[in-house]
Amino acid sequence: SQKIEQNSEALNIQEGKTATLTCNYTNYSPAYLQWYRQDPGRGPVFLLLIRENEKEKRKERLKVTFDTTLKQSLFHITASQPADSATYLCALPYGNNRLAFGKGNQVVVIP
Amino acid sequence: DVKVTQSSRYLVKRTGEKVFLECVQDMDHENMFWYRQDPGLGLRLIYFSYDVKMKEKGDIPEGYSVSREKKERFSLILESASTNQTSMYLCASSSWTSGGWGADTQYFGPGTRLTVL
Numbered sequence: 632s633q634k635i636e637q638n639s640e641a642l643n644i645q646e647g648k649t650a651t652l653t654c655n656y657t658n659y660s661p662a663y664l665q666w667y668r669q670d671p672g673r674g675p676v677f678l679l680l681i682r683e684n685e686k687e688k689r690k691e692r693l694k695v696t697f698d699t700t701l702k703q704s705l706f707h708i709t710a711s712q713p714a715d716s717a718t719y720l721c722a723l724p725y726g727n728n729r730l731a732f733g734k735g736n737q738v739v740v741i742p
Numbered sequence: 743d744v745k746v747t748q749s750s751r752y753l754v755k756r757t758g759e760k761v762f763l764e765c766v767q768d769m770d771h772e773n774m775f776w777y778r779q780d781p782g783l784g785l786r787l788i789y790f791s792y793d794v795k796m797k798e799k800g801d802i803p804e805g806y807s808v809s810r811e812k813k814e815r816f817s818l819i820l821e822s823a824s825t826n827q828t829s830m831y832l833c834a835s836s837s838w839t840s841g842g843w844g845a846d847t848q849y850f851g852p853g854t855r856l857t858v859l
Binding site: 639662665672673674675676677680720722724725726727728729730732733734735 | 746773775782783784785787790792798800830832834836838839844845846847848849850851852853855
């Protein structure tokens with residue numbers, strides 16, 4: 632069956648360090664992958680989209696990689712700040728305009 | 743800026759009541775979605791609509807129905823609310839993508855936290 636896996640344990644990281652999150656998937660062949668940020672009690676907000684022919688995508692302090700051979704995407708927050716504390720979700724298209732979301736990985740940036 | 747609004751941020755209802763959750767988007771998106779989100783279970787799709795009066799079941803449609811009479815508005819209906827429908831409900835919209843396996847970026851509303859007593 633199709634599965635998207637993100638680490639269920641929160642990532643606690645010191646301010647200024649790089650946070651790295653992993654999204655692994657099975658039984659999908661996505662042409663692209665998306666990352667969203669979700670703050671407590673709010674809806675997810677789109678951050679980045681990376682296509683299968685792009686090895687890396689950057690937006691300000693965010694960097695995403697996409698390895699279709701490993702079936703994995705890595706999401707990096709460089710020079711992390713307390714305001715980066717949130718849950719980050721990866722999402723894959725799975726047919727007819729639908730997205731399948733991972734359960735998310737919480738990041739806590741410690742000042 | 744895309745804006746998706748939901749009728750209530752918090753709602754408390756009693757078991758057996760009929761509940762309406764409304765969602766409005768202002769970007770002329772073809773697609774609209776209703777999800778529920780529970781701790782440890784992530785986002786689960788309840789229903790999806792790709793056009794006015796068109797709908798498709800998602801992963802967990804039981805106990806829910808939907809209505810889309812206008813392009814900008816998508817309603818989720820709980821015909822007879824039950825305690826296991828206590829959850830955060832999220833509406834989203836996106837543009838239609840042709841070609842089979844694509845899915846455009848989704849824009850979410852702020853969510854409605856529904857409690858059924």
